[in-house]
Amino acid sequence: MVTALSIAGSDCSGGAGIQADLKTFAALGVYGMSAITTVVAENTQAVFCRQDIAPDVLAAQIEAVLGDIPPDAVKIGLLPSAAAVRTVAAALKGTALPVVLDPVMVASAGQTLHGADMLEALKAELLPLVTLITPNLAEAAALSGLPVENHLQRQAAALKLKDLGPRVVLLKGGHLDGAAEDLYYDGEGFCAFTSPRIDTKNTHGTGCTLSSAIAAYLARGYALAQAVEKAKAYITGAIANGLALGRGAGPLGHFYLQDGKQEEGS
Numbered sequence: 001m002v003t004a005l006s007i008a009g010s011d012c013s014g015g016a017g018i019q020a021d022l023k024t025f026a027a028l029g030v031y032g033m034s035a036i037t038t039v040v041a042e043n044t045q046a047v048f049c050r051q052d053i054a055p056d057v058l059a060a061q062i063e064a065v066l067g068d069i070p071p072d073a074v075k076i077g078l079l080p081s082a083a084a085v086r087t088v089a090a091a092l093k094g095t096a097l098p099v100v101l102d103p104v105m106v107a108s109a110g111q112t113l114h115g116a117d118m119l120e121a122l123k124a125e126l127l128p129l130v131t132l133i134t135p136n137l138a139e140a141a142a143l144s145g146l147p148v149e150n151h152l153q154r155q156a157a158a159l160k161l162k163d164l165g166p167r168v169v170l171l172k173g174g175h176l177d178g179a180a181e182d183l184y185y186d187g188e189g190f191c192a193f194t195s196p197r198i199d200t201k202n203t204h205g206t207g208c209t210l211s212s213a214i215a216a217y218l219a220r221g222y223a224l225a226q227a228v229e230k231a232k233a234y235i236t237g238a239i240a241n242g243l244a245l246g247r248g249a250g251p252l253g254h255f256y257l258q259d260g261k262q263e264e265g266s
């Protein structure tokens with residue numbers, strides 16, 4: 001059985017965070033496990049509050065998983081504090097696992113999901129350990145300190161992020177105008193994974209779903225660029241099948257893949 005671990009926050013409304021990750025793993029035929037970093041009270045409209053998990057309990061969750069059911073890949077989502085970043089970095093150091101990091105900062109509803117100290121710790125301590133980082137436009141700007149308004153600027157930001165240590169940078173274009181173009185940079189060259197923009201408000205959990213789909217395909221043994229290509233096809237289908245649930249940005253439709261067949265052709 002192929003296995004994957006998500007280290008991320010809990011979204012009680014089920015659209016993002018750990019809940020999106022586990023749905024994605026299941027849809028892609030991967031046994032999912034979780035280490036929860038923070039419990040967020042949120043829904044399709046707003047974030048209300050959060051309770052961060054104590055670092056020793058976060059560390060114990062990761063150790064419990066690694067010590068018994070070693071995952072084939074790891075996805076990291078919301079890390080609410082520098083302490084959480086350091087805990088995860090310490091737990092993963094020395095493992096040779098493929099790690100996909102979605103540097104979550106702000107919920108689609110607009111609220112910041114982390115403490116002020118998180119960003120610097122993420123850059124210094126976690127980026128050098130990860131295989132792939134998947135920032136959206138705002139996250140790429142915050143991490144690189146560079147503007148990302150045009151294609152050349154996005155390429156420059158990707159170069160700067162690569163210098164912080166990940167093997168590959170995938171700068172997501174979900175918030176661009178026009179086509180949803182994700183820029184992939186592996187230190188040697190750029191390529192783009194592009195889909196037409198789907199006109200929908202139901203995009204809660206897109207970043208979580210893309211990163212966990214990449215982790216699922218890496219766990220299944222696909223090479224990096226191929227895992228990204230397949231994950232892009234998965235996220236595009238999940239957005240196209242989005243669910244009109246809640247009064248705000250609704251969740252994605254993971255269940256259209258329930259028989260596991262559609263993704264085989266993508």
Ligand SMILES: Nc1ncnc2c1ncn2[C@@H]1O[C@H](COP(=O)(O)OP(=O)(O)O)[C@@H](O)[C@H]1O
Nearest residue numbers: 136172173174175180181196197198206207210
């Ligand atoms: N309306 C859309 N139509 C098609 N693809 C989209 C749309 N919105 C986001 N995506 C894709 O979803 C993935 C997540 O991107 P993005 O929304 O930028 O992440 P985040 O949730 O971190 O802000 C990317 O592959 C992006 O291109």
Ligand SMILES: Cc1ncc(COP(=O)(O)O)c(N)n1
Nearest residue numbers: 009016017107205206207208
């Ligand atoms: C617990 C948690 N983690 C992550 C996100 C971001 O979600 P998105 O994938 O829409 O950027 C969220 N809203 N809540």
